Amino acid sequence: MVAFLLMITFILILPPVDKYLDSYMPLHYSVQLGGAIATGIITGLSGSWFKKINTTKYTASSLLFFIGTITFWMIPRSMDLAVNNNFVDTVMFLNLYLASLVLGVTLVNGAFVLKSALGIYGLSMLLTMGIIFTQYETILCAVYTLEMQKETGKVLLILFSVFFLLFLFKSSKSLITLSNRQYNQENNIQGIDNEKK
Amino acid sequence: MVNIFSLIILPFTIFIFWSAAIVQWTGNFSYFTTYSYFLDKAGSLPRNFPQFNLVDQRENRVDYESWKGKYKLVDFMYMHCSEVCGIVRSRLSEYHYNLDPILQEKLDFVSISFDVHRDTPENLDSLWRSMGSSKSWKFYTFNGNESEVFAQLLDFGVYIIREPSGDFRHTVMHFLLDSENRVVAIIDPSIGKEKVLLEIKKEVF
Numbered sequence: 001m002v003a004f005l006l007m008i009t010f011i012l013i014l015p016p017v018d019k020y021l022d023s024y025m026p027l028h029y030s031v032q033l034g035g036a037i038a039t040g041i042i043t044g045l046s047g048s049w050f051k052k053i054n055t056t057k058y059t060a061s062s063l064l065f066f067i068g069t070i071t072f073w074m075i076p077r078s079m080d081l082a083v084n085n086n087f088v089d090t091v092m093f094l095n096l097y098l099a100s101l102v103l104g105v106t107l108v109n110g111a112f113v114l115k116s117a118l119g120i121y122g123l124s125m126l127l128t129m130g131i132i133f134t135q136y137e138t139i140l141c142a143v144y145t146l147e148m149q150k151e152t153g154k155v156l157l158i159l160f161s162v163f164f165l166l167f168l169f170k171s172s173k174s175l176i177t178l179s180n181r182q183y184n185q186e187n188n189i190q191g192i193d194n195e196k197k
Numbered sequence: 198m199v200n201i202f203s204l205i206i207l208p209f210t211i212f213i214f215w216s217a218a219i220v221q222w223t224g225n226f227s228y229f230t231t232y233s234y235f236l237d238k239a240g241s242l243p244r245n246f247p248q249f250n251l252v253d254q255r256e257n258r259v260d261y262e263s264w265k266g267k268y269k270l271v272d273f274m275y276m277h278c279s280e281v282c283g284i285v286r287s288r289l290s291e292y293h294y295n296l297d298p299i300l301q302e303k304l305d306f307v308s309i310s311f312d313v314h315r316d317t318p319e320n321l322d323s324l325w326r327s328m329g330s331s332k333s334w335k336f337y338t339f340n341g342n343e344s345e346v347f348a349q350l351l352d353f354g355v356y357i358i359r360e361p362s363g364d365f366r367h368t369v370m371h372f373l374l375d376s377e378n379r380v381v382a383i384i385d386p387s388i389g390k391e392k393v394l395l396e397i398k399k400e401v402f
Binding site (some may be wrong): 057058060061064065067068069071072075076077078080136137138139140141142143145146147 | 200203204207208211212214215216218219222223228229230231232234280281356358366369385387
């Protein structure tokens, strides 16, 4: 799994693929940037040796690193520089990947509340960017057209809808598991108390 | 000791690093786009309008002395624009032909094309006629080499890049000049008709 994800990451950063994805804004945001973040997080979550690391004390650091990275690279001026300069583009991709990997590793042992909060943060970013890109009449990124900007907004809103449903499903499943566990624990305690009596 | 590092020092360092990077990169949150970066870099307002080498639709060299005495609403465009220029031009036309008489006396419109290869004075003249041949709306084009023109415009704060297709990506802003040819306001046309007119009136009156 990790090898497969690393292969995808490598493909996304290859010059001909990178150039093609950079040229069209919806692809650049959804496939390239989304791909860097997704492969990073999934690699962090699925790497078996990561599970052995005690990451609890690094939760705040990894969160801040991830949020800082995303915030910096989502600034339109940063995006323009990355598309116009191959070196900066590579740095951006690797930075996003690394920040997502570190976040994924932290999430492995993370509490349900933390994962939910991050999910909500990610969804709200998708929704906000989707709305801004579709509604704004001014071009934000100098390297793309207004039409591409609006198309990217629509793509982000579609992604928001898909991930929102997935998030609801996953959260409900986790909540049900948690409450079942709690119910069983309470029942076990009551059973022991009854036996003692 | 390890806990102090991982729980306090490391997160604090990361927070300071990214905060400093973002503050510096955006000029204290003054500019987030490439367009606004170059506008900010061009200097604070009011500032003098550069003496660009322009010719009008009759191939007459621009006379900046004749510009003095009235306010000017300047926009930079090109005729083959498939995107925003047409929309901006039709909005400008709406403002121009519906201005109240007092504002009409004080304000002229100026459209300047940076497409030195295609937007000849003859083409601009056709455009001027199609826009109603108004005496208070002049069209100009640059007289010079494209790279020099773009460099001059970049110093002024107008960012332009040429696409392989022949189209341009460029800053879309209205520059309001006072009666002394100084830029006193930079107005974003996307804020809407009412707000654009309000911004103009704020300076003119």
